[in-house]
Amino acid sequence: MGKTILQYSLLGIALILAQVIVFNHICLFNVAVPMVFIYLIVRLPITLSVNWVLTISFFTGLLVDIFSDTQGMNAMACTVLGFCRKPVFRLYVPREEDVTRPEPTMHTLGTAVFIKYLSTATLLYCILVFTIEAFTFFNPLQLVLRIVCSTILSTVLMLGIDSLMTPRSEKRL
Amino acid sequence: MSELFKFILKYSAWFLFVVYMVLSAMLLFSGNPFQHHVYLSSANYVSSGVYRMSNNVGSYFSLREINEDLQRRNSDLELEIYRLNDIIRGYQHQIYADTMTVDPALDRYDFIIAQVINNSINHSHNYITIDKGELDGVRPEMGVMDQNGIVGIVNVVGPHTARLMSVLNPYQRLSCKVKGQQQVGSLVWDGKSPSEALLEELPKHARFVKGDTIVTSGYSSVFPEGVPVGTVIGGSRDREDNFFTLRVKLFTDFSTLSIVRVIDDKMKDELSEVERNLEIKEGY
Numbered sequence A: 001m002g003k004t005i006l007q008y009s010l011l012g013i014a015l016i017l018a019q020v021i022v023f024n025h026i027c028l029f030n031v032a033v034p035m036v037f038i039y040l041i042v043r044l045p046i047t048l049s050v051n052w053v054l055t056i057s058f059f060t061g062l063l064v065d066i067f068s069d070t071q072g073m074n075a076m077a078c079t080v081l082g083f084c085r086k087p088v089f090r091l092y093v094p095r096e097e098d099v100t101r102p103e104p105t106m107h108t109l110g111t112a113v114f115i116k117y118l119s120t121a122t123l124l125y126c127i128l129v130f131t132i133e134a135f136t137f138f139n140p141l142q143l144v145l146r147i148v149c150s151t152i153l154s155t156v157l158m159l160g161i162d163s164l165m166t167p168r169s170e171k172r173l
Numbered sequence B: 001m002s003e004l005f006k007f008i009l010k011y012s013a014w015f016l017f018v019v020y021m022v023l024s025a026m027l028l029f030s031g032n033p034f035q036h037h038v039y040l041s042s043a044n045y046v047s048s049g050v051y052r053m054s055n056n057v058g059s060y061f062s063l064r065e066i067n068e069d070l071q072r073r074n075s076d077l078e079l080e081i082y083r084l085n086d087i088i089r090g091y092q093h094q095i096y097a098d099t100m101t102v103d104p105a106l107d108r109y110d111f112i113i114a115q116v117i118n119n120s121i122n123h124s125h126n127y128i129t130i131d132k133g134e135l136d137g138v139r140p141e142m143g144v145m146d147q148n149g150i151v152g153i154v155n156v157v158g159p160h161t162a163r164l165m166s167v168l169n170p171y172q173r174l175s176c177k178v179k180g181q182q183q184v185g186s187l188v189w190d191g192k193s194p195s196e197a198l199l200e201e202l203p204k205h206a207r208f209v210k211g212d213t214i215v216t217s218g219y220s221s222v223f224p225e226g227v228p229v230g231t232v233i234g235g236s237r238d239r240e241d242n243f244f245t246l247r248v249k250l251f252t253d254f255s256t257l258s259i260v261r262v263i264d265d266k267m268k269d270e271l272s273e274v275e276r277n278l279e280i281k282e283g284y
Helices: A002-021 A039-043 A052-070 A071-090 A111-133 A141-164 A168-172 B001-012 B012-028 B045-058 B063-099 B103-107 B268-283
Strands: B109-119 B127-130 B144-147 B150-155 B160-165 B173-178 B186-188 B196-203 B213-216 B228-237 B243-250 B261-263
Touching: A002 A039, A002 B045, A039 A052, A039 A071, A039 A111, A039 A141, A052 A071, A052 B012, A071 A111, A071 B012, A111 A141, A168 B063, B001 B012, B063 B109, B063 B261, B127 B150, B127 B261, B173 B228, B186 B243, B196 B228, B261 B268
Parallel strands: none
Antiparallel strands: B109 B127, B109 B261, B127 B160, B144 B150, B144 B261, B150 B160, B173 B186, B173 B213, B186 B196, B196 B243, B213 B228, B228 B243
């Protein structure tokens, strides 16, 4: 239990640092912004109580907000994502007994299901963030383009992170 | 009461969700973005520390571009400095020409104001380069002086520049005399100090004391008579006992030369014509 908490804390710190130091400064073709830190929320054990997920999500978003000077934007989007995480998961995995381990990863869920789960969550998050952002400058076409491109870019990056996170011994199984 | 607790516990997720949403909405819509709390901005201790650290590393990546930019900017500024210096020099020349007092006896002479652009004092044969040349009227064999005294003689002339043989060059011998006397000697540099030269071959009946002024003799068209050269600081007799050799402290400070006058003798052609005719006649 303690080991898991430590692992998640380290993952969270690494992801937030990577987000604020590297990924926040990337903006491909002026539309695609990679949002990789939500991988932490996506990866939280599915058996964890919603209260904990909400709390972790809120504070993760708040931390990113503090670093990127976007007060409340990521915190709100992350809270919604944390709340909707389980329903999204249920969409693709109707019966929890099918899952061998609580962490949703490519290894435990299978590639197709995990990609579907991940991209849906990312899309949800991107819609929230960019819509909140759009309160300042509203441009529908630009907004849709940003949401779609950022979702694709973030999903691809997070799939990469996921494959890095999987220990080699598990891959051989 | 317990019912209420049960209710809250049962829907705790919803309550928490609402609480967090309200919190983030309060942050998000707190109005004036200029009044955000410092702890919730990237200016706080931790995040600024993190950014400073990452910047310490990241700043090295773009050094090449920054360097190129700086070089470009630097060269632009240098060009600008050269341009401004040119303008200033032009004005300086104008002031110099306007304020210079010209002895009426020197009506025969014209001055071309020039700027020293290269100068040496530490070689055994020193040369000076000026920024006026053939197109400005500079010809070989013209004398050059500055506000203090003689500088040298024009030696090689290009279209826009000219090279002078400095007084500090042993190839150069100038005819000079003690001011107020008639005996003429030749001034030559002995290579010891850039502020001193020797006046050799001065006939032994010449009278002088330490501190006397040495001037040009005017026995050529290079320098008019009476251009100051320096002061006597010592003297000795040559071995043959027929001539004096005087040590002269030069008026001209060769280490700080900047603006000089090239002396254009209007009678030079006439003189050389006469002298050539003489030579031809003597040849017969």
